[in-house]
Amino acid sequence: MTKKTYKNAKKASKAAQVLGSATYVLGGQTESTAGGIVGLGGAVADGVLGNGYNVEMKFKCM
Template identity: 60%
Template sequence: MKTMNRLVLIFAITAFGFGCAHHRDVRPSANGDHKVLLNIEDKEAGYRDAMSQAEDYCKQTGKMPMIVNEGSKYQGNMDEATYQKAKTASKVAQAAGGAIWAMGGQTESTVGGIAGLGGSVARGALGNGYVYELNFRCQ
């Protein structure tokens, strides 16, 4: 029984340690120029997520991230303007569906649920059209 308890404790500590890493996309390098590479749906969210991961990574050594360079590149399979319009339309459909569902009766809730689901499915089908890259150093 003691061996089993020890195994459970070791597993829990290991799982907790891996689960707390908030810098899953940081690619460290030997020369100190680290990189965060993300597939994203919108450029601003990419910066926020990448910077948050860089901060968490550098915090381990008591340092702060200093940006070397950054950028995003559209890599979708349709032209960028069409992609952005489709993403906006799917977000609107999802939000409208949720509002109809929350405010309506049984019929309206069904219609709202279908509209919201349609917006969600459309966003998923469009995928993440951008690749965002943040290069940084911990200083």
């Protein structure tokens, strides 16, 4: 996955969490159910994407 794709996916997952939470709290019964599902989906996607990547460099002095 490219860095740009990763960043876009992270933004989308965070947006889904926020939107889902707001809909869950402020919506009626049907909207609350949908909001909970969207928020949970965003949380799952965020968890799957993880914290990005690490670069490890090792140097050897000669």
